[in-house]
Amino acid sequence: MKLTYEPVIGLEIHGELLTNSKMFCSCSADYASAPEPNVNICPVCTGLPGALPVANKKATELAALVGLALNCSINKHNTFARKNYFYPDLPKGYQISQYELPIAERGWMDVTSPLTPLLLGEGLGAREQLRVRVRRVHIEEDTAKLSHEKNYALVDFNRAGVPLLEIVSEPDMRTVEAALDYTTKIRAILRYLGVNSGDMEKGVLRFEANVSVRPVGSEELRTRTEIKNLNSFRALTRAAQYEIERQIKIYEAGGEVIQETLGWDDARGVTTSQRSKEDAHDYRYFPEPDLPPLKLSDAWIDSIRKRLPELPEAKTSRFISDFGLTPSEARFLTSELSLANYFEAVLSKSKSSAKAVHSWIAGELMRTLNESNLSIDELTLSPESFAKLIDMTTNKIISGNSAKVVFNEMVKAGGDPEQIVKEKNLAQVSDENLIQEIVTKILDDNPSEIEKYHAGKETLLQWFVGQAARATKGKADPALTKELMLKGLEERRK
Amino acid sequence: MNHLTIQELRQLLITKQISSVELTRATLQRIREADAKVQSYVTVTDELALEQAKRADERIAKNENVTPLTGIPFAMKDCISTRGVRTTCSSKILESYIPQYDATVTNKLNDAGAVLVGKTNMDEFGMGSSTENSAFPATKNPWDLTRVPGGSSGGSAAALSANLATFAIGEDTGGSVRQPASFCGVTGIKPTYGRVSRYGLISLVSSFDSIGPFARDAYDCATVLEHIAGHDEKDSTTYQSPVPNYTSTINKPVKGMKLGIPKEYFVAGMDAGVESAIQEAIRQYEKLGMEIHEVSLPHTKYGLPVYYLLLFAEASSNLARFDGTRFGLSVSENAKDAIDIYLQTRRAGFGDEVKRRMMLGAYALSAGYYDAYYLKAQKVRTLLRRDFESAFASCDVLLAPISPTTAFKIGEKTDDPLEMYLSDIYTVATNPAGVPALALPCGFSKDMPVGLQLIGKHLDEATLFQVGHAYQQVTDWHKKLPPL
Amino acid sequence: MTQTIDTQTVKHIANLVRLGISEEEAQTFSGQFSSIIDYFNLLNEADTENVPPASDLANAENVLREDEVKPSMSREEFLKNAPNSEGGYVKVLTVLEGQ
Ligand SMILES: [Mg+2]
Numbered sequence A: 001m002k003l004t005y006e007p008v009i010g011l012e013i014h015g016e017l018l019t020n021s022k023m024f025c026s027c028s029a030d031y032a033s034a035p036e037p038n039v040n041i042c043p044v045c046t047g048l049p050g051a052l053p054v055a056n057k058k059a060t061e062l063a064a065l066v067g068l069a070l071n072c073s074i075n076k077h078n079t080f081a082r083k084n085y086f087y088p089d090l091p092k093g094y095q096i097s098q099y100e101l102p103i104a105e106r107g108w109m110d111v112t113s114p115l116t117p118l119l120l121g122e123g124l125g126a127r128e129q130l131r132v133r134v135r136r137v138h139i140e141e142d143t144a145k146l147s148h149e150k151n152y153a154l155v156d157f158n159r160a161g162v163p164l165l166e167i168v169s170e171p172d173m174r175t176v177e178a179a180l181d182y183t184t185k186i187r188a189i190l191r192y193l194g195v196n197s198g199d200m201e202k203g204v205l206r207f208e209a210n211v212s213v214r215p216v217g218s219e220e221l222r223t224r225t226e227i228k229n230l231n232s233f234r235a236l237t238r239a240a241q242y243e244i245e246r247q248i249k250i251y252e253a254g255g256e257v258i259q260e261t262l263g264w265d266d267a268r269g270v271t272t273s274q275r276s277k278e279d280a281h282d283y284r285y286f287p288e289p290d291l292p293p294l295k296l297s298d299a300w301i302d303s304i305r306k307r308l309p310e311l312p313e314a315k316t317s318r319f320i321s322d323f324g325l326t327p328s329e330a331r332f333l334t335s336e337l338s339l340a341n342y343f344e345a346v347l348s349k350s351k352s353s354a355k356a357v358h359s360w361i362a363g364e365l366m367r368t369l370n371e372s373n374l375s376i377d378e379l380t381l382s383p384e385s386f387a388k389l390i391d392m393t394t395n396k397i398i399s400g401n402s403a404k405v406v407f408n409e410m411v412k413a414g415g416d417p418e419q420i421v422k423e424k425n426l427a428q429v430s431d432e433n434l435i436q437e438i439v440t441k442i443l444d445d446n447p448s449e450i451e452k453y454h455a456g457k458e459t460l461l462q463w464f465v466g467q468a469a470r471a472t473k474g475k476a477d478p479a480l481t482k483e484l485m486l487k488g489l490e491e492r493r494k
Numbered sequence B: 001m002n003h004l005t006i007q008e009l010r011q012l013l014i015t016k017q018i019s020s021v022e023l024t025r026a027t028l029q030r031i032r033e034a035d036a037k038v039q040s041y042v043t044v045t046d047e048l049a050l051e052q053a054k055r056a057d058e059r060i061a062k063n064e065n066v067t068p069l070t071g072i073p074f075a076m077k078d079c080i081s082t083r084g085v086r087t088t089c090s091s092k093i094l095e096s097y098i099p100q101y102d103a104t105v106t107n108k109l110n111d112a113g114a115v116l117v118g119k120t121n122m123d124e125f126g127m128g129s130s131t132e133n134s135a136f137p138a139t140k141n142p143w144d145l146t147r148v149p150g151g152s153s154g155g156s157a158a159a160l161s162a163n164l165a166t167f168a169i170g171e172d173t174g175g176s177v178r179q180p181a182s183f184c185g186v187t188g189i190k191p192t193y194g195r196v197s198r199y200g201l202i203s204l205v206s207s208f209d210s211i212g213p214f215a216r217d218a219y220d221c222a223t224v225l226e227h228i229a230g231h232d233e234k235d236s237t238t239y240q241s242p243v244p245n246y247t248s249t250i251n252k253p254v255k256g257m258k259l260g261i262p263k264e265y266f267v268a269g270m271d272a273g274v275e276s277a278i279q280e281a282i283r284q285y286e287k288l289g290m291e292i293h294e295v296s297l298p299h300t301k302y303g304l305p306v307y308y309l310l311l312f313a314e315a316s317s318n319l320a321r322f323d324g325t326r327f328g329l330s331v332s333e334n335a336k337d338a339i340d341i342y343l344q345t346r347r348a349g350f351g352d353e354v355k356r357r358m359m360l361g362a363y364a365l366s367a368g369y370y371d372a373y374y375l376k377a378q379k380v381r382t383l384l385r386r387d388f389e390s391a392f393a394s395c396d397v398l399l400a401p402i403s404p405t406t407a408f409k410i411g412e413k414t415d416d417p418l419e420m421y422l423s424d425i426y427t428v429a430t431n432p433a434g435v436p437a438l439a440l441p442c443g444f445s446k447d448m449p450v451g452l453q454l455i456g457k458h459l460d461e462a463t464l465f466q467v468g469h470a471y472q473q474v475t476d477w478h479k480k481l482p483p484l
Numbered sequence C: 001m002t003q004t005i006d007t008q009t010v011k012h013i014a015n016l017v018r019l020g021i022s023e024e025e026a027q028t029f030s031g032q033f034s035s036i037i038d039y040f041n042l043l044n045e046a047d048t049e050n051v052p053p054a055s056d057l058a059n060a061e062n063v064l065r066e067d068e069v070k071p072s073m074s075r076e077e078f079l080k081n082a083p084n085s086e087g088g089y090v091k092v093l094t095v096l097e098g099q
């Protein structure tokens, strides 16, 4: 019998912390907007002889905040350590990191995943809720940036020493989708906390995946490989999927997987061996003697805990229970804090249902944002005006079609929806007598279509309703029109 | 006037009997004459010194911001960064390195108006006890040019002893101020770890390194330490507490104070001449009315392995930044890639002792050996600290020898690294414990100076100066000059 | 118990600290290291049961810096010491993969 394999995936997430200055010196951490290479530098971040590190207070606070958001315990006594290796992007010959005692440990994150052993792309299937353990959250410093030329590299130390957070999971994920959900959720949390922009294209968030496979039912941990520098969700899922299949093929052929560090070649869609990083694997960690241990009091930890905002998971539950949204509607709205905030702002000004507001946001608003490549923060449409417009459709003052016209106008040029409706003469016709007149005229004008309808071609109803809408330039109340049209058609059946 | 103390010169300067320019010229002249023999300086900063002296004279003339160090010529160990002045650590790898920034100590001395006359020779990166492990010619002991001045701050001690500066800045990681002070017959202090900023000091052992001055007597040492000590926001390991005014309490009588004699420091192996000088000093203190107590530091024998293991480990990491890419020597001939440059540069740039220690450090930290060596040493280090804590529960200050012998012959111990390590036996335990220690000349053995050390409680340099000063009020060993 | 550090180990640790050494040097160091390490084994005698490592004992208060940006050093001065630079960057050889 052929074995079925299940993947075992663990993830490391490196996220830069949004501080003004670097982790261990007072240089600007904003390397992305530095006009030139090597302008945010000092003896400390370029590793000059005799320079010493001093830890950034804000970075420590942000790290603890993330630890708490990921349900970790904060280590009241935590220490910095040196990770020793040589590389042209590492000025001191060691990276200051945390090793034995990180700032936060033993947390968790709930993710949803298809039931094992479905792989990505095999369809949805049943889903399960899975708790991924977060092993540790620690502070470290980023490396310099290397630009590779033909046979040399150029080093820019503007990024060297920027505070980084490393979030390490236990190997608890059994599907690529679980890994995707885990990273997506962590990214959302980091953005909610305001500690990281989540801007993957700029490299502020990077993933590393540890992957092994084993026969389903087995509890052993087989040899794993480590895929470095995955810079997008797409790279993560493709690389993990590739690696899973590669390893399964090796086992099927009777071979053994070797433990190694891999890179991901996005263009070719394959993982590649990085042997040079292998022989330096003995990092000779030891406590950083230039930095005293960090001692955090209960009061300090409490003060950080008080800064925790409502996180995506909690917000989703509240949206479901308080507003009667479905889980998927709520998850969509809470995927970004700005979106959730906008939704709540509109809802609070509106008399319509949360569902109506959701459907406007998920529909028209998202379409517009995508088309114009804007973020919700850049939107000039005020929640008040948006709410008014939604209420006007709910109260049948204007039709859905007209509302879209008004919406586009408001996004483009702003303005008050009532005013726009008036100016464009878009108010909905709900006068039954008036609509009846139009309906009767259309029915009188089209005897052959009525015949076909009565002969069984019932889809023609929509055509009749459309004729009425055209005659009123879309202002006729569509439900009423349909009702009267149906009635007229039935009357003429005898 | 080169043999005068800071206190004496200060009087001459502020009463305008001499100018700092004259004093500096005299020092530079003396360097030209005598340093060809002693070879204590790696770099002499003639021009800069005269410029600084001129500015000091202006300060004195206007009576603006005049400190006890204004206009006083000093030498600095070549491991402390001086902006625009070559800083080599006596290593080939930094032979032509000119720092872009000043160490905090350099800044403080600048602010005080002291005059830097040059940078002094040392064992490469502080690794050695004789100043023979240098990329430059070995420094000679001014008392006998065939002997070593001690190390690693041998250049600073010899320069002071030979009157080539009025005070000198050294750095003590495991005895590197005290042992050369003893060998050269001068006074020197290793302050409490964290009392003086290490910012800009090229690290040997981050958790041991202590910058401290050499001077003609305890009073001068106190004066210099007052100016270089203190909290530094650029060094996370400095103490926040304010620096006491050491010279204001230095004259307090020592009568009734308790002097501890650690018995483990007086076992077989010490030269007879050294031992009798130390015993004589103890009798002197008895005469001054101090109570003499024998105390025990039971873990003393572990001091040496703890010290060297932690040194190797930290140094192997501290020296990683010397990789030929941003500063210093770079050997790139036929290099295929960055790794080749690392291998070649570090091979050509570091001396054998540095190589040995880096490799042993990598070994002690490497997977599988960490617990047995590095971690074990850190635990025993806690025991060493506790030894001192319990000794200080019953006494104010400890008195101990510095070295079992006087200065040895040049070349005598260079073949056997372990034997060289063993000569540090009396000085190394204080650094892992972090406590301060003052070295004082206390006699001669076969015409070579002998020194003793007074070891104090954390941050209690004031007591060390007081007890050292009391001794120097009734003895004149510190006033003896070498026959140079 | 005597622990010997053979030339193979010497070469390995030399590589960890990126130090080029010859066969001859490896042999010399091997002999020296064995006697030094042997001497260090003296520490095994010390009873460290329940003794915390000193590196964990902080003598200072928490030392943290406010998150404020201060001026940088001049790039020109920084690059003056670099053996190779180009267009404001430090120029280095890359690390070849799979060598
Ligand atoms: Mg890391």
Ligand SMILES: [Zn+2]
Binding pocket: A022, A025, A026, A027, A040, A041, A042, A043, A044, A045, A046, A161
């Ligand atoms: Zn910096």
